[in-house]
Amino acid sequence: MIHRKHFSYTPGEHETEAASGSYLMSLIAIIVGLPLPIINLLATLIFYLGNKKSTYFVRWHCTQALLSQLTMLFINSYGFWWTISIMFTEESITGKYIAYMIAAIIFILTEFIATIYTAIQTRKGIHVEWWFYGSLTNLICKSKS
Amino acid sequence: MVVLWFTDKFNLQIKIMKRLVFEGLIIILLFFGTWFALNQIDWIKIFKVQKVTDTTEQKLGELFWDFFKKSEDEISDKNVIEPVSEIVAYISKANKINRDKIKVHVLNNDNINAFALPGGHLIIYTGLISKCDNEGELSGVICHEIAHIELNHVMKKLITEIGLSVLISITTGSGGADVIKEAVKLLSSTAFDRSLEKEADIKAVDYLIEAKLNPEPFAAFLFKHSDNENEAANYWSWISTHPDSKERSEYILDYSKDKLTEFKLILTPKQWGSLKAASAVTE
Numbered sequence: 001m002i003h004r005k006h007f008s009y010t011p012g013e014h015e016t017e018a019a020s021g022s023y024l025m026s027l028i029a030i031i032v033g034l035p036l037p038i039i040n041l042l043a044t045l046i047f048y049l050g051n052k053k054s055t056y057f058v059r060w061h062c063t064q065a066l067l068s069q070l071t072m073l074f075i076n077s078y079g080f081w082w083t084i085s086i087m088f089t090e091e092s093i094t095g096k097y098i099a100y101m102i103a104a105i106i107f108i109l110t111e112f113i114a115t116i117y118t119a120i121q122t123r124k125g126i127h128v129e130w131w132f133y134g135s136l137t138n139l140i141c142k143s144k145s
Numbered sequence: 146m147v148v149l150w151f152t153d154k155f156n157l158q159i160k161i162m163k164r165l166v167f168e169g170l171i172i173i174l175l176f177f178g179t180w181f182a183l184n185q186i187d188w189i190k191i192f193k194v195q196k197v198t199d200t201t202e203q204k205l206g207e208l209f210w211d212f213f214k215k216s217e218d219e220i221s222d223k224n225v226i227e228p229v230s231e232i233v234a235y236i237s238k239a240n241k242i243n244r245d246k247i248k249v250h251v252l253n254n255d256n257i258n259a260f261a262l263p264g265g266h267l268i269i270y271t272g273l274i275s276k277c278d279n280e281g282e283l284s285g286v287i288c289h290e291i292a293h294i295e296l297n298h299v300m301k302k303l304i305t306e307i308g309l310s311v312l313i314s315i316t317t318g319s320g321g322a323d324v325i326k327e328a329v330k331l332l333s334s335t336a337f338d339r340s341l342e343k344e345a346d347i348k349a350v351d352y353l354i355e356a357k358l359n360p361e362p363f364a365a366f367l368f369k370h371s372d373n374e375n376e377a378a379n380y381w382s383w384i385s386t387h388p389d390s391k392e393r394s395e396y397i398l399d400y401s402k403d404k405l406t407e408f409k410l411i412l413t414p415k416q417w418g419s420l421k422a423a424s425a426v427t428e
Contacts, residue, residue, distance in 0.1 A: 071172065075176070086309065087309050088304075088308045088309070089304070093194050093198075094189070095184060095186070095187060095189050096184055098192065098194075099186070099188060100180055102183050102188075103176060103179040103180040103183055106179060107176060107179075131168055131171075131172070132165065132168035132169055132171070132172055135164055135165045135168060136165060138161070139161060
C-alpha cells in the first residue's frame, strides 16, 4: 500500500521539515476531527494553501496529505450523522451500524499508522507514495520546471 | 515525430488514469467488503445492546410509574382490578403476548384517558371505564394501548421527542424531576405520530379478531365520541389526543369487515356491571 520511491531531486532540510509537517497536521486533524469530520479537511486544506507556493517536494506531500483526508471525510461524515440520528431520532442501534463503525475505525487506524510512518520518512527526505493517493497526487501536482 | 510524442503522452495518461480508477475501486471495495464481512457478526448479541435498551426502558417505566403513584390515586378495588386484569390476560393469551410484561394500573381520575408508559406499564383512568358502554369498547382501547407497547411506539416517541441521551441521563439519576414531568406529560396528553396511531389501530383489530372479540364496539366508541374532539379537550383526553376519530372508526370497520366471525365476551354481565359501578363510585 505504501511505496518508497526516488523523487526527481533530493529535497533540502527545510523541505523535508515542511513536507513532514503536512502529515503531522493531518494527524492532529484526525484526532481533533473524529467527532466533527469537516475539521480534518479544513486543517489540511489550510496547511496545503499555506504551502501552495512552496517547492515541488513540499507541495507534493501537502497534496497527498490533503487527498488522503477526503476519503476519511466521507467515511467519518456518514458515521457521524448516523450516530446523531441514533441519538436524536427514532433510529436504533443495529448490527449494520456497529459493523460500519468498526470498519470506519479500522480504516482510520490504518490511515493513522500510515500517516505517522510517512511523516517520519519524509522528515528523513525519503519520498513515500501511497496506494491510489500517490498516483492521484502525481496527476494533480506537477513540477514547475 | 511530434505526433508520435503526443500519442506516447496520451497513452501514458490513459495508463495512469486506468491505474487510478483500479486503485480507487480497490479502496472502495476494501471498505465495503470490510463492512459487509463485519455485518455478518451478531454485534447486537455480543455487545448486549438489546439488554441495555430493555434495562433503560424498564428503569424509565419504573420512574414514570413512580411519578403517577405519588401524584394520583391507584385503585385497589377488586371489582375494578380483577375484570380489567382478566381482559388484559385474555387478550395477551390469545395473541401470545407475555402477560407479565403488561403491568396494568387503574387510576382514580375522571379524565377519559388510557396510555402506555415504557416497560409495559398500561395506565387506565376510571373516567374512561365509566364512559365505555360495554366491555368491547374497553377491550378495543386496551388492545390499542397494548399495540403501542408491543410495537415499541412508546420508546420511539420518547427518543424522537426527548432524545436518547436525555432518557439515559434520567435513568442514571441526573435527569431531574422536570424532565420526568415533561416526559410523563408527553406520553399521557399528546398523540403519537398519525402513522403510528393507525398502525396501533390496525394491530388492535388484529388482537381483537385473534381473541375472537368484536372490533365493532371499538370503532363505535371512536365514532360516538368523535363529536367531543373539539370540546372539553382536557376532559376527553383519549379522544382529543387521538384525532380524526371518525376517520379512524371508518378504517377500523373497513379493515375488520371480512374478518368478522362469531365473537365471545370475556366478562359476565355481572362482572361488567360491578366494574362500571365501582368505576363510577370512585369518580
